[in-house]
Amino acid sequence: MRVGVYADPHFFVGTTTHARRSIVNRIRHYLSRLKSLDVRNFFAVSAAVAQESGRPRVFILIDMAYCSVIYQAGYLDYQEFEFWSLTRQERRTWITSGNANSIVLRYNQRAFRSRFADKLTFNPLFDQYLGRSWLNVRESTAAQLEHFITTHGTVMAKQVDGMGGAGMSKHRADEIQDFEKFRMTLLEQRQYLVESFITQHPAMASLSPASVNSLRMITFFDGRSVHVMEAVLRMGNGAEVDNYARGGMYTVLDEKTGVARYGAFDKYANTFITHPLTGTPIVGFQVPLYPQVLELLDKIARVVPEIQYVGWDVAIGEFGPIIIEGNYNTGVFQMKPSLTGSKTGLLPRFREVIDF
Known part of the structure; x- marks a missing residue:
């Protein structure tokens, strides 16, 4: 069952008003993306996609523009989720950057976002859960x-x-x-x-000892229950950080068990069944102390109820999970269709819980 907005009474309005607001927010988001567009990188990505897909570059450019308008998909969404390989119906199942932005705008009240955006505001608020x-x-x-x-x-x-x-x-x-x-x-x-510095659990260090390998746990608090929407395992690949944009890789976990179901991939579309530096198997990897992670999420997602949708960065310390930070504007991590064999994204699952 989907839930409505818990924290902000202004969201309890008629469908027409909400629809107008959604259209306005969508236009604003689109214009903001256009303004910040990295043109050089856009054309570089289009060239890479054209080569990977075997389709003319002009077709990819036109299709990227089409998907930007119709599905609110940025050009990096288009590449990462392999939109060139999907039908229209399949594309509708993927959470794009525009979709994720819609959730943030509707469920995370602006006046409370600074509690997550500024680490020196976040740390005192969540100090007992930081473990450092x-x-x-x-x-x-x-x-x-x-x-x-x-x-x-x-x-x-x-x-x-x-x-x-x-x-x-x-x-x-x-x-x-x-x-x-x-x-x-x-x-x-x-x-x-x-x-x-965080000393991580030996099992997590076995993936990549140079970096703290963390989880991105996306939660939604409906005012009563905390829903774990997605669990992601991130790991470094030689660098001291595990971030995807800085050379790391990620794979999606079973959100109930903390077991990795697929191999990982990096921003260059390289896929790995085992870690290339340590040889640690990625498929089937069990995140240690995972039940404690779920218990912790149920506590921290209630601390600021006005921010209902959060992507938590969680490290697994030697003795338990540790909160690194919370992201009120988290994106969604979805596995490449070519890696999983599935061309269905997470949008249907998210809409079972979140009304957006």
Whole structure:
């Protein structure tokens, strides 16, 4: 059964009003995408898709434009979800960037989004679930920063509004000679947050020991129950981050059991049944302590009920799951049809729970 909006009474309106609002939001989202379009990358992706599909590039360009309008699919959606290989009916089952944006606009109240967008607002709110220490660089002296880093040995410095793994860097205490200078460098780079390094569960480290390999758990809180909409396993591939945009890879898990059902793939469309660096099998991989992950999600998804739809980044520490951050504007991870053999996306499943 689908649920309505829990937190914002302004959403309890007639269908006509909601339809008008949806159209306006859709137009705004489309214009925003046009304004921020990376033209060079757009043409590079179209060339790659034309080569992969064996179809003329002009056909791909026209079809990309068509899918952008009809299915709200960005050109990266088109490539990642292999839209060139799908029928019209199959395309309607995929959650595109425009669809995901519609959920965010309807269910995540604007006044509360900053609690997730700013890490220095998020951390105090979810401190008991973080499983690590952290320091606000702007409110700390060089001596306090030195004490924090030397106590923990290895730390991660982060931009408080960084996305996609950007604005992060790893530092060791024995590599820093002048902590006053180091503090000024952090401030100049807008890395206002410093956190102790996460020691992950050995089973997670077996995938890629250089990076903290995390889960993206997408939840929807309907005011009564927390629904786990999707579970994703992300892993690094040599780099110190597991983010897909920065060289990592991902695969979808069974959201009830935490078992990987398919191989993983990266942004270059390379697919992996086992990890290329460690040889650890990906298909059939069991995320450790997964029941604890589900218990944790049921707690944290209720902390800010005005933000109903969240993509949680979860690490598996040595003794339990740890929240890295929450994303109020999360995208959706869907497996390539060529990898799974299925040409049906997640839209029907999401609409069983969420009305959008």
